[in-house]
Amino acid sequence: MGQWAPARRDLRVPAAVVLAQVLWWPLGPWWFGVALDARPLSGVCAVAVVAFGALLYRRRAPELALLCAVLATALSEGLATVAVAGPVAVVLTSYGLVVHRTAVVSAVGVAAVVLGLAVAAAFHGASLRAAAGAALLLGAVGGAVWAVGRLGRRIRVDRDAAAAFRSASDALAPFAAAEERRRLAAEPHDVAAHRLTAIVVSAGAALRLADPALREGAVEHAVHAGRQAVEDLDRLVVLAEPDHEAGIAAIDALVARHPSVRYEHTAAALPPDVAGLVYRIVREALTNIMRYAEGAATMVRIAAGDGWVSVEVLDDGGAPAAGDLGAGRGLAGLRARVEAAGGRLEAGPAGSGWRVHARLPTSSDPAPGAPALHVAGGVIRDRALVVLALGLSMGAVLLPSGDDPDPLAAPVPGMLLVALLTLHALPLAWRRLAPGPALSAALAILLAWLGCTAAGWTRRDPAETFLWCWWVELALVYAVAAYRPANRYGLGAPLAVAAVGGVALGAGPDITGNRIAASAVLAVILGAPLMVTWLVGRLVAARRSRQAAAEQHEREALLRRAESAARHERLRIADGLRRSARGHAVSAVAAAEAGRLDEVAKEARAGLHALRKLLQGLPEDSPDPPPAVAALADLAARRRSSLRYLGAPRPLPAPLEVVAHRAGAALITDGATVVVTYADNGLGMEVRRRPPAGRDLMRPLRHLVDAAGGSVTLDTDRTTVRVWLPEALR
Incomplete structure (x- = not known):
């Protein structure tokens, strides 16, 4: 029962509504000119009690609360002048349903209430036209809510x-340092260890066999490979990436340095990033063969197909030459790189030898945009305003007052009036995307309306029509100032609406005398609220711009701190390389130039030991990642999943970063395959996972993503989940 106990904050609104009902009970009849009757007091009390209970649980059980509010409204039938708690409770619980449930659930709930109240009105004797008018008015209110x-x-x-x-944000800098440490840990292993291992193996073989020609070749190789190792370490020290130039020619040259290797390849050209990864795979496999299988017959095969490339390195086994010099990170680091690129790497025994096989995609999937059925949240709200405009105007037409002529009495003028009302409401759908053209279209419809009225084609009073509908122009004037403050419309927007409105009001039947002068005076009067609306829009735009600039400044400061932390970590690792492995590599080159082959082997072996010690001494633990899209890679690595990014990464609004990270944390499981796509208008995420996604996962995920204006789709076998998060319209 503890979870149903109301919180203190939940009591405020119900208490205020009940208090308003208590005050309205004696004031309502006086307001409507009806004699106060004590007989409906019990009914008013019942309505107040049910409304109080509904509002008390509008957050925890919004569906049940809305149902009780509708019940309170049904109990107030016949008490319209004294019972207001029921309708107020319906509005507030509908709002609670929208805030605490997804878009589809809340839209269905609000639509069901509107339809139910309209049916109830028809059941209590209202005509079909009156019930339809009531449904439209209620639908307008429901759309606004x-x-x-x-x-x-x-x-x-x-x-x-x-x-x-x-x-x-405080965890961003330590996390960036840890990520940089993890990235750089693989570089010395991949780059310098290959050179130093080759020196150790060739020098050891020459010393064992005591062959002068072999010794001379080993010395020459040690000089060449040692200098390359020093250059590679220098590039790491200055933080440059050594494999940017890797291509098919570089792979050919790498294999050519191992004459005993049988080499086959059918790939004429590869994308630079794929070629660089293939180069790393072949280099790591050949380095391991030199260490653990000296003298083994080796085959390297590179085969390309439609959209993929396959790399295979196979040996038949041999004697270990430098088996104690590995750092134990090579294949694991390669596997992570391959999986991040969307490929797969396998390594293991094959007969008496060892086999390394990788398959990589050679083309990136196109970065998709928004799902076909998805509409951004701001645009949906603008379309809800269209529903509001249509409901108010059409409802008023269907429910005319008793003194006014029926505007739908004649078929042709009635159909024309309905068409004009619809066309006048539609520009609201483009209030954010194109406010200037939308306002121009709405004013053009108003002018056409005035023309139709002057020609006698419509029977609606133009002044009354304008006063009933001109909030549409107010909303569009605000949109021009708030969403396109620097466009060419400027002050012309409120002035144009004032001019058209003055003409419409001046054409009313109650205007006598000089209509042109009356229109001018009325235009000036209309200009005041229009200018206030325009000014509010400009102030909101300025405030939004300041907030965006402050957020951008804050994000840039965070990124600067993160880059500084990563730079310091790079410098620390580079200093370790300079003082350890690089020094031994320089000594090995000097010894080779002096012809001291035994010292060459000793220094190269010492360099490998120092390199291993440096790599194994780097801390592997990293702080908890911040809730950001970039941290999804760390999350996937922790859960042994593969993740790759498509599109050009860019800073995203903080809410989008957080929601994307929370969605990834909920979806990514061990062994999952994740693709994160940076699209022009948002962020997409596709997760292929096992076990299948169940209801206990999808329900909170849909709630999370829907609150950010996004969408979630699930395939038929429930193993692939796609999430779309749009960027909010600015």
Whole structure:
């Protein structure tokens, strides 16, 4: 029962509604000019009690709360002048449903309430037209509540995610240092260890066989390989990547340095990043053969196909020459690189020898955009405003007052009026994307409406029509100032609306005398609220711009701190290389130039030992990663999953970073395959996982992603989950 106990904050709104109901009970009849009757007091109390209970649980059980609020409204039938708690509870619990449930669930709930109330109105004797008008008006209110609720839901998740990102910002610098340490740990192993191992093996063979020609070749090889090892270590010290130039020619040259290797390849050309990875695989495999299988017959095969390349290095076994010099990180680091590129690497015994096989994709998948059925949250809210405009205008047409003529009495003028009302509401759908053209379209519809009225084609009073619908122009004027403050419309937007509105009001039947002068005066009067609306939009745009600049400044400061931490870690590792492995490599070159082959082997072996000691001495533990998209790679590595990024990585808004990381943390399991896509308008994530995703995972995941305006799809066997997170319209 503890989870159903109401919190203190949940009592405020229900208490306020009940208090308002208590105050309205004597004031309502006076307001409507009806005599106060004590008989409905029991009914009012029942409505207040049910509404209180509904509002009390609007957060914890919004569906049940909305149902109880509808019940309270049904109990208030016949008490319209004194019972207001029921309708107010319906609005507030509908808002709670939208805030605490996904878009589909909340839209279905609000639509069901609107339809139910309209059916109830028809059941209690309302005509079909009146019931339809009531449904449209209620639908307009429901659309407004849904749009405001979705905005509130997005604001909540943005605020929570931004706070989570700020609280974890202190961990960004240590995490960047750990990631840099992990990245650099593989470089000395991949680069210098290959050269030094070759020196140890060739010098050892020459010393054992005491062949002058072999000794001379070993000395020459030691000079050449030692200098290359020093150059490689120098490049690492200055933090340059040595394999950028790797291609098919570089792989051919690498294999050519091992005359006993049988070499086959059918790949004419490879992308630079794929060729560099193939180069690393072949180099690591040949280095291991020199260490652990000296004299083994070796085959290197590189085969290319449609969209893939296969690399295989196979030996038939041999005697270990320098088996104690490995750092134990080579194949593991390669496997991580291959899987990050979307490939697969296998290494293990093959008969009496060893086999390394990798398969890599040679083309990246195109970076997809938003799903076909997905619409960004801001655009959805704008379309909800279209529903509001249509509902208010069409509902008012279907529910005319008793004194006004029926605008739908004649078929042709009625159909024209419906068409004009619809066309006037539609520009709201482009309020954010194209506010200037949307305002121009709405004003053009108003002018066409005035023309139709002047020609006698419509029977609606133009002044009344404008006053009922001009909030559409107000919303578009605000949008012009708030979303496109630097465009060519500027102050022309409120002035144009004031001019058209003045003409519409001046054409009303209640205007006598000079209509041009009246239109001018009315335009000036309309200009005041329009200018205020435009000014509010400009202020909001300026505030949004300042917030964006502050967020950008904060992110740049965080990135600078992270880059500084990574740079210091690189310098620390480079200093270790300079004082250990590089010194031994220089000594090995000097000994080779002096012809002291035994000292060459000793220094090269000492360099390998120093390199291994440096690598094994690097701490492998890293702090908890910050909630960011870049940290998903660390998360995948911890869970033994492969992850690759598509598209050009870029800084994303903090809420999007946090939600993406939380979604990845929920989806990525051991052995999963993850693809993260940077698209122009958002971020996509595809996770192939085992075990299949169950309801206990998908329900909170959909709730998380929906709150950020995104979408989640699941394939039929429930093993592939796709997440789409759009960037909010700025």
